[in-house]
Amino acid sequence: MTTYPIPPNENERLNVLHALNLLDTPPEEVFDRITRLVARVLDVPIALVSLVDTDRQWFKSRVGLDAIETPRELAFCAHAIVQTSPMIVPDATLDERFADNALVTSNPNIRFYAGVPLRSVSGLSIGTLCAIDSKPRKLNADEINILIDLAAVISKEVQMREAMILSQATSELAKKAVETIEARFRTVFERAGVGIALVAPNGGWLRVNDALCQIVGYSQDEFVKLTFQDITHPDDLDSDLYLLRQLIDDEIDRYQLEKRYITKSGNTIWIQLIVTKQMSPQGELEYFVSIIKDIQERKEAEASLTEPRKDLENRVETRTRDLRLANEMLSSFMAQQLQSEQELRKREAELQMVLQNANDAYVCIDHNGVIRDWNQQAEQTFGWSSQEAIGRRLDEMIIPVTMREAHRAGLRHYLATGELNVLNRRMELTAVRRDGTPLPVEVLVSPLSIDGKTIFSAFLHDITERKQVEAIREHEATHDPLTGLLNRRGMFDLLSQAIARVKRTRASLALLFIDLDGFKQINDTHGHEAGDAVLREVAARLQASIRQTDTAARLGGDEFTVILENIKHGIPDANMLAQKILETLQHPIQLDSVTATISASIGISMHHPDDERSADQLVNAADSAMYTAKHAGKNQVCVHK
Numbered sequence: 001m002t003t004y005p006i007p008p009n010e011n012e013r014l015n016v017l018h019a020l021n022l023l024d025t026p027p028e029e030v031f032d033r034i035t036r037l038v039a040r041v042l043d044v045p046i047a048l049v050s051l052v053d054t055d056r057q058w059f060k061s062r063v064g065l066d067a068i069e070t071p072r073e074l075a076f077c078a079h080a081i082v083q084t085s086p087m088i089v090p091d092a093t094l095d096e097r098f099a100d101n102a103l104v105t106s107n108p109n110i111r112f113y114a115g116v117p118l119r120s121v122s123g124l125s126i127g128t129l130c131a132i133d134s135k136p137r138k139l140n141a142d143e144i145n146i147l148i149d150l151a152a153v154i155s156k157e158v159q160m161r162e163a164m165i166l167s168q169a170t171s172e173l174a175k176k177a178v179e180t181i182e183a184r185f186r187t188v189f190e191r192a193g194v195g196i197a198l199v200a201p202n203g204g205w206l207r208v209n210d211a212l213c214q215i216v217g218y219s220q221d222e223f224v225k226l227t228f229q230d231i232t233h234p235d236d237l238d239s240d241l242y243l244l245r246q247l248i249d250d251e252i253d254r255y256q257l258e259k260r261y262i263t264k265s266g267n268t269i270w271i272q273l274i275v276t277k278q279m280s281p282q283g284e285l286e287y288f289v290s291i292i293k294d295i296q297e298r299k300e301a302e303a304s305l306t307e308p309r310k311d312l313e314n315r316v317e318t319r320t321r322d323l324r325l326a327n328e329m330l331s332s333f334m335a336q337q338l339q340s341e342q343e344l345r346k347r348e349a350e351l352q353m354v355l356q357n358a359n360d361a362y363v364c365i366d367h368n369g370v371i372r373d374w375n376q377q378a379e380q381t382f383g384w385s386s387q388e389a390i391g392r393r394l395d396e397m398i399i400p401v402t403m404r405e406a407h408r409a410g411l412r413h414y415l416a417t418g419e420l421n422v423l424n425r426r427m428e429l430t431a432v433r434r435d436g437t438p439l440p441v442e443v444l445v446s447p448l449s450i451d452g453k454t455i456f457s458a459f460l461h462d463i464t465e466r467k468q469v470e471a472i473r474e475h476e477a478t479h480d481p482l483t484g485l486l487n488r489r490g491m492f493d494l495l496s497q498a499i500a501r502v503k504r505t506r507a508s509l510a511l512l513f514i515d516l517d518g519f520k521q522i523n524d525t526h527g528h529e530a531g532d533a534v535l536r537e538v539a540a541r542l543q544a545s546i547r548q549t550d551t552a553a554r555l556g557g558d559e560f561t562v563i564l565e566n567i568k569h570g571i572p573d574a575n576m577l578a579q580k581i582l583e584t585l586q587h588p589i590q591l592d593s594v595t596a597t598i599s600a601s602i603g604i605s606m607h608h609p610d611d612e613r614s615a616d617q618l619v620n621a622a623d624s625a626m627y628t629a630k631h632a633g634k635n636q637v638c639v640h641k
Contacts, residue, residue, distance in 0.1 A: 092113060116147050276289050578602045
């Protein structure tokens, strides 16, 4: 039974310890000097540099102790390595962890122990620097700080050796790593849903992706012959240059603005621009990284939407300002890295600069569907932190339950055949947030093969606002702005769908065509505002008269229709509703200063399951019946024969 705590990162800790090649090696003066100093300064008989192995502690340096190792189950240091601060045991006989320990009850009769963890580059505790005495005692603050400082000297020596080992390993893998990072960078650069460009200090375009070419209309070959000044709208150029100068002078580390580009065709297009700079290892400006997002649609929506929709716009702008993506992928620990390693860091920096300034969630999964990369925008979009997401299956995180099996099947099919129709093309799908709410997204997925394994890079763009704008525009296109009822287009769309349902359900349908009697006189006498008020009241009364399953529409002027679905008794039911509408409309309508009275003429046409007439024909039939009713004296109902 284990009597000592096991660090949570035990396997990783042991891997580092064994890689250092310190265990079972001859004494070294660099360590012995420290243990002698600890014994002298703290006035203790025993000082050790202890390395905690799998089932033992081995002493790299020792003063006052003959043994070269002890079992880990007896080691005070096995407890010290799990602590973040020095472990001080004033009297081991009074500590329940050690009172029965063989090193306490027998030689060397430990009473006092003080140990400070020795840490690797990554902070893993591989052992301790410790001071031991055979009598109880305490350390003052200065003595504890001395022990901490001396432990830091040993940790530094260990970290230098670790760095040399890592450097050697890195240099062997550098070429392959460069190729891998370059492939990932190329995938991100070319497949990103936003425009990305590398721009020379003089403003010339060094490299642009396809998304930017699509935004502005120039090919990549045409771009390299231009500068950003050439395509920037003259009214926006001064603001851009001012911010660029601040960036060059290190007054700011990035800037963002909305401006206009002049496209190849001569049109202007609004874009959102984010600019950062890339410096050389020597500290010189190499180029700028520009992220360009097409916001023309948003600008048009801003101009066309009414005041209540401004809240939506403000939320979009606020979220855009807050986008900061931080996902550092390489850590530099040696200034003497090989040229290939420098190139690796450069490419990784470019990749991160793109990800940090993109507007899309970026997710990378392996061939098993397990998440390997999850940027900050993904955190904001879906509500899962990167720590929570990485290592879990994508389908468990953001894919709706009903779509998970299809996702898994598609993944298996691609790995077996190399074919998947969703790759390298933009799709609109529904994802889910952490709280379970659905989220419409535009997705672009690209595969990449590394070491015979396939990974998938996905950019997911939240299109909630776009869908809302589309819904608003669709509503405006199909609804009458005065009454809120369906307009002619909306009515014909719904009527066509209702006719199709008749054939499936075998239930009858009725169409009422309503034309107001005496409406022109109201307009002529009281003005168009009064006429509009009457039309709104008529619409409200129609809505109140029909079932929830029925639909009222305004075709234009003073013409209305009502679609009645699932009519059980045919003409009698339709006629009963029409009479109800006539009675409702006859009630006086109170305007600002006068009272208006109107009536209506209503024509009815029926559609049965075996009826082959179209929506147009059904409307014409009801219209004809309405005119029959009007010619018969108005305020009447007529059914088309």
